[in-house]
Amino acid sequence: MDKIKIIGGNRLEGKIYISGAKNAALPLICASLLTDETITLTNMPALSDIRSMNALLEQMGTQIDSFDDFLDGHETKTYSYRTPKFTSLIAPYDYVRKMRASYYVLGPVLAREGHAELSLPGGCAIGARPMDIHLTSLEQMGAKIEIKNGYVHADINGKLKGAHITFHTASVGATCNILMAATLAEGETIIENAAKEPEIADLIDLLIAMGAQIEGKNTSKLVIQGVDKLHGARHKVIADRIEAGSYAIAAAITNGRIELVNAQASTLRTPLEILKAMGVSVEEGDNSLTIDATNRKLTGQDIMTDYYPGFPTDLQAQFMALMTVSEGASLVTENIWENRFMHVPELMRMGANINVHGHASAIVRGVKQLSGAPVMATDLRASFALILAGLVAEGETIVNRVYHLDRGYEKLDEKLKAVGANVERIKEAE
Numbered sequence: 340m341d342k343i344k345i346i347g348g349n350r351l352e353g354k355i356y357i358s359g360a361k362n363a364a365l366p367l368i369c370a371s372l373l374t375d376e377t378i379t380l381t382n383m384p385a386l387s388d389i390r391s392m393n394a395l396l397e398q399m400g401t402q403i404d405s406f407d408d409f410l411d412g413h414e415t416k417t418y419s420y421r422t423p424k425f426t427s428l429i430a431p432y433d434y435v436r437k438m439r440a441s442y443y444v445l446g447p448v449l450a451r452e453g454h455a456e457l458s459l460p461g462g463c464a465i466g467a468r469p470m471d472i473h474l475t476s477l478e479q480m481g482a483k484i485e486i487k488n489g490y491v492h493a494d495i496n497g498k499l500k501g502a503h504i505t506f507h508t509a510s511v512g513a514t515c516n517i518l519m520a521a522t523l524a525e526g527e528t529i530i531e532n533a534a535k536e537p538e539i540a541d542l543i544d545l546l547i548a549m550g551a552q553i554e555g556k557n558t559s560k561l562v563i564q565g566v567d568k569l570h571g572a573r574h575k576v577i578a579d580r581i582e583a584g585s586y587a588i589a590a591a592i593t594n595g596r597i598e599l600v601n602a603q604a605s606t607l608r609t610p611l612e613i614l615k616a617m618g619v620s621v622e623e624g625d626n627s628l629t630i631d632a633t634n635r636k637l638t639g640q641d642i643m644t645d646y647y648p649g650f651p652t653d654l655q656a657q658f659m660a661l662m663t664v665s666e667g668a669s670l671v672t673e674n675i676w677e678n679r680f681m682h683v684p685e686l687m688r689m690g691a692n693i694n695v696h697g698h699a700s701a702i703v704r705g706v707k708q709l710s711g712a713p714v715m716a717t718d719l720r721a722s723f724a725l726i727l728a729g730l731v732a733e734g735e736t737i738v739n740r741v742y743h744l745d746r747g748y749e750k751l752d753e754k755l756k757a758v759g760a761n762v763e764r765i766k767e768a769e
């Protein structure tokens with residue numbers, strides 16, 4: 340398993356190109372299952388999660404072509420997806436256990452073929468991660484759902500029927516799944532308390548380009564009129580707001596200055612406000628964001644994760660790393676996931692002063708200096724938090740289990756090296 344070695348202390352300066360968003364790309368790929376025509380996705384990030392999703396679709400009968408592309412100043416991937424006929428309607432355990440987002444195939448496959456089987460994903464490092472909203476909503480649309488041998492078996496007699504559905508929680512995954520299913524249902528579907536994350540707006544843009552009828556983009560009430568058939572389309576994936584936020588903190592924590600090319604400030608309002616309140620300068624350009632913490636003394640701030648446009652849970656660990664070396668105390672409250680402080684003990688091994696209270700809150704008191712150590716984390720964002728701590732720590736930090744980072748940060752070591760970090764990927768035989 341590869342490791343990342345960092346020698347801390349370098350100030351970062353330069354440009355980083357922000358890739359296409361992983362969490363937008365995953366449902367977009369699955370939207371291609373709604374039609375027998377070709378869906379072409381540009382600005383796709385080269386990530387292991389994308390490769391896992393592609394492998395799942397290929398075993399269901401999707402023909403996939405990939406091309407290297409150059410877009411908005413950086414190398415990127417274009418993929419085209421075509422599923423004229425399914426060869427399997429099953430998302431097997433071996434695929435789903437590698438990547439929970441495999442559940443995005445359920446809505447589209449069921450809507451198009453009338454039957455789908457999905458291995459239940461189960462919990463993961465950050466929480467129990469139930470799927471009740473996805474399943475009860477499909478039942479409301481007329482599907483028969485059975486759980487057998489760890490699999491969801493979903494069937495419909497004829498077509499899914501439009502329904503008026505109110506989510507008990509504004510789930511991103513359920514919003515995408517039910518939205519996709521509703522595009523091919525009979526009649527009108529209304530989703531109340533839908534999630535409003537930018538990745539959902541991106542999915543709506545693709546679905547509309549495919550011929551779907553959807554109203555309410557960027558609001559918590561989505562109204563979908565089902566159509567008989569969807570057609571091919573070409574779509575550019577939005578920039579990854581979490582990758583952009585993560586590198587913004589890399590600039591802040593090293594008292595550096597980084598221009599984040601292709602970052603969309605409009606999708607990062609709350610975290611940018613927190614950075615400014617901590618003492619960082621944020622300059623918005625046409626298609627970029629410049630984060631400047633040169634000679635700045637940063638002070639702690641309180642953050643509380645929430646549904647979009649609130650503070651994103653996927654940036655909580657990275658901000659906590661920044662707070663460990665900011666002056667004063669910061670209160671961090673995690674409201675989305677019940678187990679998302681796994682980075683805390685590792686940051687403490689590097690000298691951070693953090694007190695966790697129950698599952699949901701932690702007080703971070705800034706220290707003068709962290710010191711390098713071998714560390715590891717159990718999820719993607721927590722792993723990036725350790726990279727950030729390593730960038731500012733004295734001496735050498737080795738971040739183990741790099742496969743977590745490869746799921747969601749394209750060319751991480753190259754991007755950091757290009758702005759002056761002393762970072763090296765140590766390849767190890769499996």
Ligand code: EPZ
Nearest residue numbers: 362440468469470471472473508510511512513652653675
């Ligand atoms: C998405 O996960 C993201 N993943 C997560 O990013 C992100 O943390 C999360 O949204 C919240 O923003 C992808 O987009 C692939 P949810 P998702 O359904 O869709 C509860 C990362 O680091 N819930 O919005 O699985 C659930 O327990 C990952 O890139 C139910 O109760 O999240 C949680 O408390 C990690 N029942 C809350 O809703 C359900 O049926 C939000 O979950 C579904 C969810």
